[in-house]
Amino acid sequence: MSNDAGTVTTPGPWRIVLVDDHGIFRAGVRHELGRYADQVEVVGEGEDVDSSVKAIVATLPDVVLLDVHLPGGGGAEVVKQVHARHPEIKFLALSVSDAAEDVIGVIRAGARGYVTKSIATPELIEAIGRVATNDAVFSPRLAGFVLDAFSGSIDVASIDEDLDRLSQREREVLKLIARGYSYKEIARELFISIKTVETHVSSVLRKLQLSNRYQLTKWATDRKLV
Incomplete structure (x- = not known):
């Protein structure tokens, strides 16, 4: 986090907006993150594209935990709408999906990391901190998709155009x-x-x-x- 002078201070607690269309999952993540209140604080939630964008713009969090599949256009649409107004907001995708098109789509939109919902809470806390401090976070399998996309092994344009x-x-x-x-x-x-x-x-x-x-x-x- 930063102070008014723009210098970096001691990390935490990172301010988080939690985006997922399943209320039970949001409640579970909020409970888990509550055990690490000295490191993270959930300041808002969203269940679809519109409510998520409103929550993010209203709170300007350090990191948004973002599900990929959301009513109203998906997680990538949230990233695009928020970055049009606040490009400094950082997104960490937290999804059950590990499909290549989901990973590549949300990263192309502007997310800085992608982890699956099987991640352990301490590892998620670490990932949040890394993304908040401008690092990128991927599991080895998901990182492979991103590397393939940028190396040209996967035709990203064709994937997006066809899947759309x-x-x-x-x-x-x-x-x-x-x-x-x-x-x-x-x-x-x-x-x-x-x-x-x-x-x-x-x-x-x-x-x-x-x-x-x-x-x-x-x-x-x-x-x-x-």
Whole structure:
């Protein structure tokens, strides 16, 4: 943190805004962070893009803990809207997803780190401090995605452009298809009918200009989505 003169003072507590669309998860994280009150303080919360942007702009935290999948446009949209007004705000993605397109998408938007929700609380506290002090934080697997993207191994532009055509539900179906799930298994996993699964698959094939399940699986595998 900094004083009025702009010099760096002793870190902490870092002021945090917690962004996630699941209230139970936010409550759990708030409780866990409360055990480290001398190092972090939750000053606001958001459950979708609009409420998150409002909370961040109102509190101007040191770090935003950001879920990737949010109603209203996703975590990347939160980063873009906030940085348009406050480019100094730092974001650390905290998500259940470790898919390449999620990692790359939010980092391209301006987040400085990405960790999964399996992270231990002490490690999360450390990650918050590192991001707050302008460091970047990634697990080894996720760092690999970012390095691949910048090295050109992954065509980031193509990933974003193609995936932007798909709805969130279509992306979920795409990943399960690529992992070898049957239509019946996908229906059970997503609590939808087999007919609805078929409709989503047809829509994904059409939007990505693919002909069959094999091509769809190869498309997803090539982009490290599974």
